[in-house]
Structure formats: structure tokens, C-alpha cells
Amino acid sequence: xxxxxIDIHAHVNFAVFNNEAEEIIKKTLDENVWxxxxxxxxATSWRAVFLAEKYPQGVYASIGHHPIHSCSSSTDDEDExxxxxxxxxxxxxxxxxxxRHLAKSKKVVSIGECGLDYFHLKNDEDKKEQRKIFIxxxxxxxxxxxxxxxxxxxxxxxxxxxxxxxxxxxxxVHFFSGDWLIARTFLDLGHTxxxxxxxxxxxxxxxxxKNCPLDRIMSETDCPYVSPEPYRNKRNEPLNVRLVAERIxxxxxxxxxxxLKALVDNAIRTFNFV
Ligand SMILES: [Zn+2]
Numbered sequence: 001x002x003x004x005x006i007d008i009h010a011h012v013n014f015a016v017f018n019n020e021a022e023e024i025i026k027k028t029l030d031e032n033v034w035x036x037x038x039x040x041x042x043a044t045s046w047r048a049v050f051l052a053e054k055y056p057q058g059v060y061a062s063i064g065h066h067p068i069h070s071c072s073s074s075t076d077d078e079d080e081x082x083x084x085x086x087x088x089x090x091x092x093x094x095x096x097x098x099x100r101h102l103a104k105s106k107k108v109v110s111i112g113e114c115g116l117d118y119f120h121l122k123n124d125e126d127k128k129e130q131r132k133i134f135i136x137x138x139x140x141x142x143x144x145x146x147x148x149x150x151x152x153x154x155x156x157x158x159x160x161x162x163x164x165x166x167x168x169x170x171x172x173v174h175f176f177s178g179d180w181l182i183a184r185t186f187l188d189l190g191h192t193x194x195x196x197x198x199x200x201x202x203x204x205x206x207x208x209x210k211n212c213p214l215d216r217i218m219s220e221t222d223c224p225y226v227s228p229e230p231y232r233n234k235r236n237e238p239l240n241v242r243l244v245a246e247r248i249x250x251x252x253x254x255x256x257x258x259x260l261k262a263l264v265d266n267a268i269r270t271f272n273f274v
């Protein structure tokens with residue numbers, strides 16, 4: 001069965017949803033919406049796979065090590081999670097073999113979120129460490145023929161330089177936050193961009209959404225963060241991806257039906273759901 005919408009980047013695997021995770025997933029599937037739960041370190045990656053394996057279809061996992069967990073001087077910010085802190089994982093505890101093992105699950109459809117985030121970093125050593133961990137995950141994606149769920153903040157140039165060595169790898173730039181020039185660079189390399197509820201309360205990305213080729217754009221929530229209008233400041237949920245998709249359709253020149261179908265088709269093509 002083909003879903004009506006796909007949230008390609010959710011965190012129902014995070015502890016903030018713990019008791020309600022399965023209820024929320026059921027509600028999402030009942031509305032014919034699919035989702036990918038995205039891990040940010042070992043525990044949350046494991047839980048993404050654990051949840052995905054409970055369902056024959058519609059729930060998938062992306063596994064990886066978020067760059068803000070890569071170095072000792074990095075701190076969680078509002079984009080990350082009080083939740084992850086409570087899972088008491090050593091931030092330096094990156095272990096590629098753990099992810100290699102998890103990647104054996106057929107429900108794992110991508111590697112990430114991984115990438116570079118220089119926002120909090122104070123020294124070059126930490127940046128170097130982030131790059132090393134990022135490269136190991138790119139190699140893992142290549143090994144498993146999986147796409148990358150890319151998190152980039154204040155590090156587009158370095159990320160693009162690294163990706164030059166990984167031709168043929170499919171990359172989705174999650175929570176795209178760059179300008180048109182950066183968007184075009186990723187698009188020219190054949191990559192995709194995904195957008196969150198942020199686009200319902202800022203017009204900053206309108207032109208990028210309008211100009212992006214229709215076959216390279218996808219919808220996500222990044223829940224529990226960044227709820228779209230009219231649910232701002234409430235905990236976000238995968239079903240809100242419908243509001244993100246509708247906003248993308250509103251901004252596009254094509255008929256709404258065609259855009260909504262493309263958002264689903266693009267996700268299916270990128271992630272090869274089983
Ligand atoms: Zn995320």
C-alpha cells in the first residue's frame with residue numbers, strides 16, 4: 001500500500017515519547033502516514049530499530065551518531081534533547097561496529113542523523129573529531145548501500161568537501177537551513193532536501209522550496225521539535241507532517257495533488273522501504 005504522507009525524520013524513539021510511542025505510531029499509521037524514526041546515538045538508534053521491527057510496514061529506522069554527541073566540549077541545545085541526556089550515554093562513545101550490527105535490520109533505511117555541527121564548537125580538535133566520525137558513517141552507508149540523513153549546521157563547506165570523496169552516495173539534507181546557493185550545490189550533486197514545520201512560520205525558505213526540482217524535495221517533522229502552525233510550542237508529532245507537506249504544495253507551482261504525490265514518491269525512491 002502507498003501512504004498518503006511520509007514523515008522522513010521523526011524521533012518517536014526519543015524518551016520524551018516513551019510511554020506513548022506505540023500509541024502515537026498506531027495513530028499515525030491509521031491515518032495512512034508512514035515515518036522514519038531517526039537515532040542520534042546508540043540508545044536512540046537501537047530504539048528506532050526496535051520500534052520499526054514491530055510493524056510489517058510503515059515504520060522505519062535511520063541509525064547514526066549526531067555530531068553534537070561527537071565531542072566532549074559540545075553541548076545539547078534546544079535542537080537536541082534533555083531526553084538524550086537522561087539516557088546517560090558518554091558523548092565520546094562512538095562505536096561504528098554497533099551501528100554496523102544494527103544496519104543488518106531490513107528496517108534500517110538510512111544512516112544518520114550524522115554530519116557536522118560547528119555551532120557550539122570552540123576548537124579545531126573537536127571539529128576534526130566530528131569530521132572523523134562523520135566519515136566513518138559515510139563509509140558505513142556506502143558499505144550498506146544506504147542513503148545518508150545529513151545534519152549540517154554552520155559547516156556546509158566542510159561537509160561538501162568531505163562528500164566529494166563519496167560520489168554515488170545518496171544524501172538527504174535534513175532540516176535544510178542554508179541559502180539557495182548551498183541548496184543548488186547539493187541539488188547539482190543529485191542530493192535531496194527536506195523541510196520541517198519551520199516553513200509554516202517563516203518565509204525564509206519559500207524561494208528554495210519553489211525552485212527545488214519537484215523530485216528532490218521531502219517532508220519531515222523532526223518531532224518532538226519545531227511544531228508547525230497552529231501547534232507551535234506544543235510537542236510535535238509525525239501526523240503534523242501533513243501540515244508541512246501542505247505548505248510545500250501551497251508554495252509550489254504544480255497542482256497540489258501532484259506535489260503531495262511527489263513528496264511520497266521521492267521518499268519511497270530515496271529510502272527503498274521494504
Ligand atoms: Zn532530528
